[in-house]
Amino acid sequence: MKTERSKVKRIPKRGFYDKETVYRILDADFICQIGFVHNEHPIVIPTIYGRSGDLLYFHGASVSRMLQTLETGVPVSINVTRTNALVLARSAFHHSLNYESVTLFGTATLVSDEEERMKALHIISDQIIKDRWEEVRKPNDKELNVTKVLKLKIQEGSAKIREEGVGDDKKDYDLDIWAGIVPIERTYGAAIPDPLLKHPTELPKSVLNIENEKL
Template identity: 60%
Template sequence: MKVTKKTKVKRSPKRGFYDKKTIYKILDNHFVCQIAFVYEGYPVVIPTIYGRDNDNLYMHGATVSRMLLELEKGVPISINITQTDGIVLARSAFHHSLNYQSVTIFGEATLVIGENERLKALKIISDQIIPNRWDEVRLPNEKELKATKILKIPIIEASAKIRQGPPSDEKEDYNLPIWAGVIPITSIIQNPISDPKLKEGIPIPESVKELRKKR
């Protein structure tokens, strides 16, 4: 992916990655992003669900959504996805840090109009969260589709930033009698809890079972 003035990692540049393989791997491990844009002169950051299809991100919401109404105008946006992998404890307070994987994308959104692409985008977003769940449920009806707006953001300007490994202390601090190391952080998919109104005899679907295996 082309490095631009906006995507180039300036602080700790060795942690910057610009290849699609690294960027898309981080994107595909998540489904919630933070979108930043300027609305009526002030900055706004809003979390939302996304789905990736090749070199595009899709997101959806209500047709009256303030964010979607603004973004469809083509205003500049920044998108961030961050995964925290560990708390890095150094011997000095100054060198405490985090292990993390993040992606930042710059671009503009366009409104998805065609019905075929709209349905495809909704399936992509659904599969980003739980693969194959789309095939197990009632699909959106005409009223629901009419109330839903879908945007597409091309992944053109993007970079990843990753920190891994132990703390980096000052040379003279390694002799201090202070514990240092990493406290790992992981996300765990726990056992599903059935809806209290679920009819008896309905088993846990395959999509949920597979999700438990993978995560």
Template identity: 75%
Template structure:
């Protein structure tokens, strides 16, 4: 939903409000920055999230100040940003970045239903590494009791995207200075086994599936 606070005001042509664009950016990442006010002070905290349809889930320790504050219904803002290239101009002023970002607004609520809580943890796990959840021991009662899960409805927000080349002043195109794009590419490295791993245990299939994937 496009609102006054979610409307992109600086270079509005870069703004997008459709779910396909917003979900596409959210699905490429798994870390967001959550902003809220705690004891009259603004706070921004990074956390892992998972998306299922129009809901984002995030979790943490039951004593987390962020989760306790958000559970009380305070207003929050959530941002996800992905940088794709350095934009190197002939002038210092016109240097930039190509990026994709999403900023959302709203309130979170506690997930109290046990079945939904487990499913939410599964969603978060799959956001980070698909199919890992099926390979590991599931959370036990004690672990569930010390973990809170909150959900956030994706209903108000916007995306902002820069995917352009260099934009120098006309006179600067005569300068003998290299300009262009430097793509930023992130890939997964070679798995390093835990030194306490029992002998003969192969690398998990979920990890092997990352071989040719990019972050």
């Protein structure tokens, strides 16, 4: 939904409002920044998320200040940003970044249905590393009792993307100063086993699938 609140105002041509673009950016990451007001003070807290359809799930300790506040229905803004390159101009003023970002608006609700709650935890796990959920012990009752899961229905928001080269002032192109783009690439490194492993254990499928994969 494109609204006055979600509309990109600074360089509008970089704004996108279609689900395909928004969901592609969300699905490429697993950490978001959640902004809300608590006791009349603005707060931004990073947290892990998982997306399924039009729902964004996030979880944490039951005593979490963020989760306790959000479940009351306060307005929330969620941002995910990926920085893809440094854009180095001839002038300091025109330096920039190439990036993809999504900002969502809405209210979160507590997931109380036990089946959906377990499904949401599975979705969050897969968002971080696919198929790891199938390889590990599932949460027990004690762990579930101290965990809250919230969800946000994705209805209002926008994506903003810069994917351009250097934009210097015309007169600066004659300056003898290097300018260009420095790509930023993130990859997973080689897995480091826990020294407390009881027996030699082969790397699981989930880890093998992401080694040397670009993030």
